[in-house]
Amino acid sequence: MGCRIAEEALKRKHKVVLVSGPTDIAPPKADKNISIQTADDLLKELKREMRHADCLVMCAAVGDFRVRRSSAKKIKRKKGLRLELIPNKDILRELSKFHKHNLFVGFSLETENLVRNSYLKLKNKNLDLIVANSFTKYHNPFGDNKLNIDIIDKNGDVTKIRKKNKAFIAHVLLDKIEELWYLKNK
Numbered sequence: 001m002g003c004r005i006a007e008e009a010l011k012r013k014h015k016v017v018l019v020s021g022p023t024d025i026a027p028p029k030a031d032k033n034i035s036i037q038t039a040d041d042l043l044k045e046l047k048r049e050m051r052h053a054d055c056l057v058m059c060a061a062v063g064d065f066r067v068r069r070s071s072a073k074k075i076k077r078k079k080g081l082r083l084e085l086i087p088n089k090d091i092l093r094e095l096s097k098f099h100k101h102n103l104f105v106g107f108s109l110e111t112e113n114l115v116r117n118s119y120l121k122l123k124n125k126n127l128d129l130i131v132a133n134s135f136t137k138y139h140n141p142f143g144d145n146k147l148n149i150d151i152i153d154k155n156g157d158v159t160k161i162r163k164k165n166k167a168f169i170a171h172v173l174l175d176k177i178e179e180l181w182y183l184k185n186k
Contacts, residue, residue: 001059001107001166006030008170012178017053019045021060039066039088043095050095055103055177058092059131092125103180105129105173119152128180129153131173151176 006018007028018030019042027033034049036042039062050056065085075081092106106127108118111134118132132150149169151159159176161169 001170002057003027004166004170005057005059005173008167008174012174017049019049019060039063039091043089043091046091046095050098050102053098053102054181055105056095056098057105057173057177059107060091061107061109062091063088090125092127096126099126103128103177103184105131105177107131107133109133115150115152115158118150119156122152122154127154129173129176131169153180 002018002020003023003025006016009016010028010030016028016030017032017034018027019034019036020027021036021042032049034045036045042060042062046056064087066088068084068086092104095104104125104127106121106125106129108114108121108130110117110132114132114134118130121127122130130152132152134148146163146165147169148160148162151161151173153176159172161172
């Protein structure tokens with residue numbers, strides 16, 4: 001999704017910095033491409049780039065938790081192996097100091113109460129828009145699928161997009177971002 005959004009923004013002549021984790025998708029030739037490995041890397045790079053940005057579109061599927069200790073070597077099989085999980089930092093919360101001058105767009109992946117839970121996330125993280133994805137047995141937003149998403153704004157207004165590809169969703173999302181930017185800077 002991030003690559004599709006970057007491609008659409010580039011078509012519209014926006015300056016694009018694409019920060020991307022490991023993927024098998026060739027990223028578009030943005031004004032700047034930054035490759036990262038971890039959630040901590042992502043936060044570090046975004047803090048550096050946000051000083052010059054007008055809008056953050058945070059569509060990364062960052063895990064809420066990570067293992068406390070990782071190993072560069074294979075961990076041999078043994079009885080009673082335990083993985084201790086610790087929370088990743090909340091990237092949008094960490095970047096909130098930049099929000100007064102920028103637009104913040106987030107993504108939400110929910111297994112139940114899609115619109116309600118996504119709207120709560122929008123409010124709790126002080127986002128301007130949120131793209132709500134459901135994850136169920138019948139709907140998987142990962143890969144090259146046709147998606148059903150809801151774009152929710154601060155007023156709780158919902159734009160439903162059904163059975164469309166990521167390029168179409170990116171187009172609609174960029175329309176909404178540009179409209180918000182225009183209204184904010186009018």
